[in-house]
Amino acid sequence: MIKEIWNTLTSSGKRSLLLSVTGFTLYALSGIAMMDIVLKSLESVMSGNGALMWYWVALVACLLIKGGSNILADVQKHHAGFDIVFQIRKNIICRLKEFSLGFYTNERLGEISTIIHKDVDKMEMVVGHIWTRMLADFIVSAVLLAALVIYSPKMALLMVSALPVAILFLVLGLKRGERLEKEAGNDLADMVSVFVEYVKGIPLLKAFSESRHFEEKVEQTARDFGQSSKAVSKNRAAVLSVYGFLIDVSFWIMLAVGLLLILEGSIPVYGFLLFAIISREFYKPFLALESHWANYLTAADSYRRIKKITEAETVTEPKTPVSPSEYSIDFEDVTFSYEEGGFTMNGISFHTPTQTITALVGGSGSGKTTITNLLLRFWDVTNGAIRIGGVDVRDMSYDELLGSVSIVMQNVQLFVDTIEGNIRLGKAAATQEEIIEAAKKARIHDFILSLPDGYQTMIGENGVGLSGGQKQRISIARAFLKDAPILLLDEITSNVDPINEALIQEAISELARDRTVLVIAHHLSTIRSADQILVLQDGRIVQSGQHETLLSDTGGYYHKLWNARGSKGGSANEELCG
Template identity: 50%
Template sequence: MFNQLLSLLSTKGKYNLCISALFFTFYGLSAVAILLSVFSILFNLVDEKTSANFMATFVLLFVLVIFKGICNMVADLKKHEAGFDIVQQIREKMIIKLKCFSLFFYTQERLGELNTILHKDVDNMSLIVGHLLPRMLSDFLIALCVFFGIAYLNLPLAFIMLLPLPIALGYLYYTIKQAQGIEHHTNSALNDMVSLFVEYVRGMPVLKSFSHNKRFDQDLFEKIQYFGENSKILSRFKAKQLAIFSLLIDLSYFSLLSIAGFMAINAYLSLFDFLIIVIIAKEFYKPFAGMEMHYMYYLSALDSYKRLGKILYADVIPDKITGKVPIHNHIAFEHVHFSYAKDEFQIHDLSFTIPEKTMTAFVGESGSGKTTLAHLLLRFYDVDQGKITLGGVDIREIPYDELLNRISVVLQNVQLFDQSIEENIRIGKKGASQQDIIEACKKARIHDFIMTLPQQYQTQIGENGGLLSGGQRQRLAIARAFLKDSPILILDEMTSHVDPINEALIQEAISELAKNRTVFVIAHHLKTIQHADQILVFQHGQLIEHGNHQSLLAQQGHYSQLWYAQYASS
């Protein structure tokens, strides 16, 4: 884990980490030097040395105190900068990575868990890099310096000081393995609780409407209780484990103290050396005693790092950056096989073509595979067998950015952001001028409405465009598509839930947007696709009919049944 975290740090982050560890080392060694200076003063008093000796020692002591304070300040500043760096680096990489996953990833990962990973787990990495690593490195550097210092005074005592440590460290290593399992169960319980709580809050309107049904409440109470019980088990285990480890460290120091005392009593060791050894030996044991803190940080971070790894190191959609760029924009599905999972919805040996600059409509009941075909074209998923070609080139051979740049998507459920109207439309084309945005809005039949708003294009529209009507949101999405100006257009018919005025404006905008483009329409209202160049009819993932509107009606097949089911009364 530590190696991977260090590799994620920027060059500046690594520099700050090293500087922090170095100055924490100076800080610790200056504390040892201050102790030695104080003892020097005491021994000078006993020996009745001259005032010049006292003055020199006090000046040294003053310099050491100032130096210690400066080292602490620099080390503390640099450790926080290193901690901020790892958080920034991880979150930037996560944002980039999340855009590279197939949609299947988001069916597996729960929103609550992703939220926990992005906040709690990333912050835990800051604790490791900003607090644990510099302190731990400096502590062991200090311990190394102290060991050589004691070895210089008395080599046998230096090795006696080392002997009991393997027992204590072996015990800690063994119990860490046990604690990891408990920590994993506790964090899983936390994720379950958070995910259910998010769902609970989102579903509050429904829950209040059916307040007599307490099943959801009971499930949430059980998740909270389960998390609480796991937290108690983990706390009890850690308390017992760390108490025993601390006892073993104290026994190590007691062994050194006893043997050094025996040597001093029997004149094998001077009183000055005895006092120096037993006092600075505490600095040698400090990093090992501090393993309690390091261990707690490590356990907390290890499980967090495993969850982060599910994003940072997960497989993404393969992308051939130097792949082929097609010249034309006709689309072909050739013997395509696809399924989301075993024994679920399947597409089997599907073949059809969409000629360039024509409109093809996809018709069928919900669950027949229409939206899945759009997702496959966009490579939100990859086909299991067969291939999809664009301009005669397998879309898996086209650089992914090039593929997405060629396709504009206007969906029934528009996704907008809590920003201004201008910024929401500019998503269609990075760096677009305001004049480009205005022209796109005019074509989308939304400009006149925007100009009636107090702040016009700078108006904030709320979360997911909550301050706009459904029809207005959809016309903003159409404006994005005009701004992007891609040769291929995917339309999920958007007039299902809008008023007649908005429906007419949307139809006008769509008719203009579709001109001279290869258009892929997911149709719900069959009247809107009567003039499509071809209509493909699907059922359970299979293509069962194709032709234009008149020929399909004449066949008296499934399309005809759908048509008369919708418009029998008229």
């Protein structure tokens, strides 16, 4: 993780990180130098030399260096932190454009939002605040150790005498703590699961109040979690207490033996005081090792989630993209499944000639939406091939594939923008005249003009303030503006009022004209005039043909669906392109 984060930083970010570490190092060393100067001046006074001018000059110089380096470090650490955040977010944004649209499930969208806002911000904390100070502290410790070894090897050895034992003890304790924390996490999950089940089942438990079996189960999981939590706390307290004690042992061994060295004349009082004061700065990063480790685990967990996006599989682009010359659609023995043991599509084959309408009908979960998803490469087929104009969709540029298809679905996605801005999504460079013409074809122009700000009227997220039919007609205007040769249509008149329904049907009939259309049909009467109807059941095409032919097969699945449509079937004047 550390190497990957370092490589993610730009040269400017790396420079800022190094400057910040340098600044914090100078800040600490200048403070230590000031303490040394005070000790030197004290030694000078005690020896009868009252010339303190140069000590004062040195103190002022160190103070200026300390203040300037602190300002430098603070400014540069934020530059480094903002650099890593910007680079990671930029990488994620660029990566998001490379995924198939099937990547964006509701669950995945929530996860992406959490990663971009929460986990990426933690990287700023790691690089800008933790790394800079931690590295500076260890550099200062290394410099101090080298200087103190030169001054007095004996005292330096005493200063670090118990440090290796302390670090080894901390590492072993932290490893044991990981196991205990995992057990506590499992116990917490068990307790929450049982408690939720208990709350849901309270009515039943009241009816059988003489049985305390479930209550005892809840109490037991609570006791288990309490015991495992206590074990975690006890282990952490014990490890940190012993670790701190061992570092203190090094310090007091150094002081005790140092006093003997003074008596022997092996070290002056100045040297003894120097070690006594400066050793506390040497121990500083070691005393913070536990918090450094905890910060590392937190950062590693966040970075693991970030990598779920930055290393996720993207849509494979062909090295030499091929463009179709026409827009027929062919499914050739297509096999696909979302996951092992789940929905499976087997041997799907059909041909949709260019500028014709093919309707997909069948019960829920029969595979209608899966066919459109595969055409758009939301997922890629397991076996077989999907072709547009004879060209395998995997051999087309993904942008060209999506640019060849307009989508009008039941659930319309509108953004917090003007009505014009929402329509313009169909064609970013569209003129005002083209937008108005698209709105007229979608039968929404007159409604837009009735609004106080017309096309500049702001709408809320997902079209707050508009009816379902109005939102649908705005999405149809987008499709008119895009003017793609293929239209994927999820029948959209199920939940709108009669006036909007009639306007939508008129707009859809015009939109479908001279295009290759795949329509997911819910009201069978709306697709009676389709050139081809594919009847799906359990991931297979069980019937295909035109309405009258399919209806004449009284034992067929389509005949069964037609008879079961009831009042939802609509009337004949609702026919698509009728």
